[in-house]
Amino acid sequence: MNRLELKELIANAKARKENGKHKIFVCCGTSCMASDSETVLKVLQEEIKNLGLENEVEAALSGCMGLCNQGPLVKVMPDNTMYQKITCDTIKEVVQGQFINKEPIRKLLLFADTRPEPFINAEEDPFFKNQKKVILKDCGSINPEDIMDYMAHDGYSAFEKVLFQMSPEEVIGEIKHSGLRGRGGAGYPAGLKWESVYRHVNDQKYVICNGDEGDPGAFMNRSVLEGNPHSVLEGMLIAGYAIGANKGYAYIRGEYRLAVKRFETAIKQARQKGLIGNNILGTSFSFNVEVRIGAGAFVCGEETALIASIEGKRGTPSPRPPYPAEAGLWGKPTLINNVETLSNIHQIILNGGEWFSNIGTARSAGTKVFALAGKIKYSGLIEVPMGTSLKEVVFDIGGGIPNDGEFKAAQTGGPSGGCIPVEHLDAKLDYESLASLGSIMGSGGLIVMDKQTDMVDVARFFMEFCMDESCGKCVPCRVGTKMMHDLILKIYEGNGTKNDLDRLEELAAYVKETSLCGLGGSAPNPLLSTLRYFRNEYEEKLKQHKHVSHEHN
């Protein structure tokens, strides 16, 4: 295929999309599939046939629509009418209502059971209205297993643009201008990372997509890979062109079978269309992509451990410097970006860095996807501009605490992050604000806790996670997390003393500063942040100890 043929293909795809038909999408993300959305889709397709609606309605599967606990979800386009908890029986009602009687089925509408007046256009619902979708723009409204559907939504137009109209320096300049920062957690400016790999002269360079999402309760990357895999692939292609790499690896968590399957399908389709391979679209640019499946180690999300794992070695981190930009995969300059970072790229190229930098705050540009979970009315996958306040997310989007409960704290950044207590409810969700409160942005887990939550138990849970997931290479993380876990457990169970708390704080500072990689370096964060805001809860438990020992004496 050459450039003209690609343009024609994209134009055809767009024309096909504008055929005037109603589109009805059934969410086939992991969660909806677990409640049998695939059968719902089959029944739907049969029903359309039976009623002779083939010329008016088209049914397809889509990726995650964001409200996983309301699944299976069904969305009718272009009206944006969403239905929840659809079964093989109720889907027939939906078809009958939507396309025969031309009247939406109110009792099945999204939030019909929780809102007095559910919205017919779901976009008007506060859950969606208060979001801004960039990364998830097409997630849930396109078929992730069809490259043509992606092209109909401007897919691969950005790649075509960089390949024929932009030099690698211009691409990097655009990314730098956008202010995009790494979405894996650390928030390093993506443009600077790209530039440093670009500057290392080498015949062989690599692009790695980090899809080893592992924080408990976080599924942002999974949904992007399942819902719009081509956007990640296009990001990898553009990155490869910009830094001068000809090979990419997508390292995807082993538990994400559907994400792996969809991404592999995307690679296959892109290869068939000549968008991956040698001399792409007749240019001198060649790029091949392979999937590598993680084997279930949290630490392999750390870039040097991930690289070791791709090389076939035991997934353990190694000291930096040298950074992967200088000596990464097989010792070659390597760019490693998170799924979410890469899925922003094609839109930055199409709309310009300026457009992107105007979203969010001055230092944290763009949007961020969060997995909203815990004690909250409407949990799910949400996307908001950086700098949105925690209050807006919890109350405007999430609908607050269920059963008139009281908000206590929210944990961001999972086991590497910290909690934000009620007095900081107005805190802005951006890199700097979260850091100043002793938490981190992390990859996007956001767990809401109510008054019933025991904060010592929260610290114990995350420390247990870090202890189990420590690779065992360096002493502070291997032994330190075990010691800290045992001490927190002792205090939690009411057997702790003041001396135990002192030892705990001493170890926390030690493990944080001396660990080899970010896993150990951030493992004490949940402990330190609960101590910072809820020290009284620890002290309460210490008092319990005195009480018990008196009884025994």
Add this chain to the structure above:
Amino acid sequence: MNTIKVTINNTSYDVPANASILEVCKQVGVEILTMCHLKGITDIGACRLCLVEVEGVNKLLPSCTTKVVPNMIIYTETEKLKRYQRITTELFFAERNHMCAVCVANGQCELQELGYKVGLDAIRYPHLFPQCEVDTSHPWYVIDHNRCIMCTRCVRVCNEVEGAHNWDVMGRGHQVRIISDFNTPWGESITCTSCGKCLHACPTGAIWPKAIVQGQLNKNPGMITELVEKRCMKL
């Protein structure tokens, strides 16, 4: 040879470029505590004893894997580093079962020596006392996991110097173990050449020859270094 200027503990030195901070310190006579380092095999920066402070860098750097750069200002004996070295030593002792009095390596043990160096008179953390295996299946040697500190010097020397790769690591976190082949008894290993290099590389009394008792271990880790240096000689 290219030399560069660096400052170590407020004294300026001319040192070879492209060397590690550890090599440079050794050369100019500044002592740095180490455990997973053994000259001749790849450094991995795992024990965290050799951490140093470098001006302008906001994290502690392992001196074994960090190269010196011109005008680097290095501190090796700050209060913080000393405190952390002490904690690391305590954690080494608390992790498994180190009983010097009944150990073959008594008086020959790098961990024991480290304890003296940091002035360890008590361990303030609870001992974990894990139940560890003692593998006596090899006809000549024994590996006692109770005394292993997971420095992985045996793993690296077996892989890099002997080229056998009998040893590797299994498991995660505090449950990591050194394994022979795919976790088969050492005596049944099909890769072990019984060369004994791991005995010399081991800093403690975890690997030792069967014929000895308490305090009789006679080992020479320098032998590994010497062997590697001789191999690299230009003939």
